Amino acid sequence: MKKTLSIETQINHNSYTPPEGFRSYAEPMYRGSTVLFKNLGELRARSWLSREGYSYGLHGTPTTYTLEAQLAAIEGGSHALLTPSGLSAISVVDLAFLKTGDDMLIPDDAYNPNQEMGRWLSRDFGISVRFYDPMVGAGIADLIQENTKLVWTEVPGSITMEVPDLPAISKAAHEKGVVVALDNTWSAGLVYDGFAHGADVIVQAVTKYQGGASDLLMGAVIVKEQALFEQVGMPHLRLGMGVNADDVARVLRSLPTMKLRFEKSGASSRIVADWLKGRPEVDKILHPAYPDCPGHEFYKRDFTGTGGLFSFLFDEKYTGEQIDRFIESLTLFGLGFSWGGTHSLAVPYAINERRIGWKLPHKHVVRLYIGLEDPQDLIADLEQAMQKM
Ligand SMILES: Cc1ncc(COP(=O)(O)O)c(C=O)c1O
Structure with missing residues (x-):
């Protein structure tokens, strides 16, 4: 066949059309800034x-x-x-x-x-x-x-x-x-x-x-x-x-797989929160599924399950420095923002002084995200960090 277009033009105007009928579970991925119109x-x-x-x-x-x-x-x-x-x-x-x-x-x-x-x-x-x-x-x-x-x-x-x-x-x-x-x-x-x-x-x-x-x-x-x-x-x-x-x-x-991951994260968060609740160092569990959490009654009324993100309060006698030492002693929990992934995370927060809605005397909160690790390993990590605190 006579070559009518130069190679630069040909490779920019691909004329190959793949056969129809390909099926797979993967969604096809379309990229494009320019979208071509027929006319x-x-x-x-x-x-x-x-x-x-x-x-x-x-x-x-x-x-x-x-x-x-x-x-x-x-x-x-x-x-x-x-x-x-x-x-x-x-x-x-x-x-x-x-x-x-x-x-x-x-x-x-x-x-x-x-x-x-x-x-x-x-x-x-x-x-x-x-x-x-x-x-x-x-x-x-x-x-x-x-x-x-x-x-x-x-x-x-x-x-x-x-x-x-x-x-x-x-x-x-x-x-x-x-x-x-x-x-x-x-x-x-x-x-x-x-x-x-x-x-x-x-x-x-x-x-x-x-x-x-x-x-x-x-x-x-x-x-x-x-x-x-x-x-x-x-x-x-x-x-x-x-x-x-x-x-x-x-x-x-x-x-x-989101629902499976979410349910696993939520179920593990309850195992970890149950363990924290039994610790003398811990005062309150701020997890919607626990009665310490303000609005727990609305959780019971309105939710059909639980997620894996929650916070807790150490006994007031622990200082900010001690809580920082606890966080820095964790080895399985990453120190970083965001959540919803496969890895557990821990972040300390100072209660915002502007808050009108905060009625407790505590000044520090620890937020945990429970990922897909074995919750017993996470508990062992929390325990060793509490000993160092
Ligand atoms: C409750 C909530 N809403 C919104 C965002 C913002 O999401 P992104 O990090 O994608 O901007 C975050 C992030 O941490 C969040 O926790």
């Missing part, structure tokens, strides 16, 4: 937001749509939007529901960068932001003002693990037309039905259990109505919240 009519008819077609790689490929659909299904939502991190998912929600002059309420045990985003919006963007006691329940009604547009909730809260009465908060907020956002990362959407308990919009840090191997960052905003999808979709578009195709493929690979 000008199709290009001009594109929609940036619709999941019925494709417009530009930033806004979606078959790979990202597949993960969005899976994450929406886990929460019982209709749509999900992927973001480059859990924190960026939080910022999309803020920008979707707030403008200058509006007011937002954030629980004072929320993931601190969520609170920091609020402080920034309040300092530089003319949005008023107030922090509330996560155990406020229906009392949130007294905090809602004319200009309140968004109430954040986190179930349970970060670090100190209070379980709020989300149905009561949502009912009060909805009566005043206020949108309720939920950070549902602790349960990975598996053991807490955020929409059934009143959330309008749910955020997941996909970095955690969905990623599952501590090797990627991703977030998701999940809604259950077309109108809310459009509302969160616009800031998502405008901010250019794209995700990396390789990371999406990794999450799709991890997702089928």
Whole structure:
């Protein structure tokens, strides 16, 4: 056959089409910034937001749509939007529901960068932001003002693990037309039905259990109505919240085992927490499944299982230095942020002095994430570190 195109052109315009009919359990992975249209009519008819077609790689490929659909299904939502991190998912929600002059309420045990985003919006963007006691329940009604547009909730809260009465908060907020956002990362959407308990919009840090191997960052905003999808979709578009195709493929690979990993992590967390409870050095177990934890009654009412992230309080007589020595003596628990992977982690935190909702005299919290190791080995590690403390 006559060679009509030079090699440079040929290798850039690959004309090979593989035979049809290949089937496998692995989701195919599509990469692409440029998305090709068949003709000008199709290009001009594109929609940036619709999941019925494709417009530009930033806004979606078959790979990202597949993960969005899976994450929406886990929460019982209709749509999900992927973001480059859990924190960026939080910022999309803020920008979707707030403008200058509006007011937002954030629980004072929320993931601190969520609170920091609020402080920034309040300092530089003319949005008023107030922090509330996560155990406020229906009392949130007294905090809602004319200009309140968004109430954040986190179930349970970060670090100190209070379980709020989300149905009561949502009912009060909805009566005043206020949108309720939920950070549902602790349960990975598996053991807490955020929409059934009143959330309008749910955020997941996909970095955690969905990623599952501590090797990627991703977030998701999940809604259950077309109108809310459009509302969160616009800031998502405008901010250019794209995700990396390789990371999406990794999450799709991890997702089928997420429930097993989550259940193992949760069951092991109970074995470790039971052991800690029997130790004289330990005062309180801040694990939603334990009665010491504020809001345990809402855990019993609203959850169908447990995750592997919890905190505990040493007896007050232990100083910050002693607790640091305990943490640094651990050998199986890694010292680092995040959770939801296969490895156990431990981090000490000083109780935030700004907290309105903190009623105990303790100043230090230890947060543990229980991974997939044998819990008896983890207990032996905790025991030797307590001896060094
Ligand atoms: C409860 C919660 N929400 C959101 C995030 C943010 O996720 P990312 O690290 O992906 O930004 C985290 C991270 O630790 C978290 O613990």
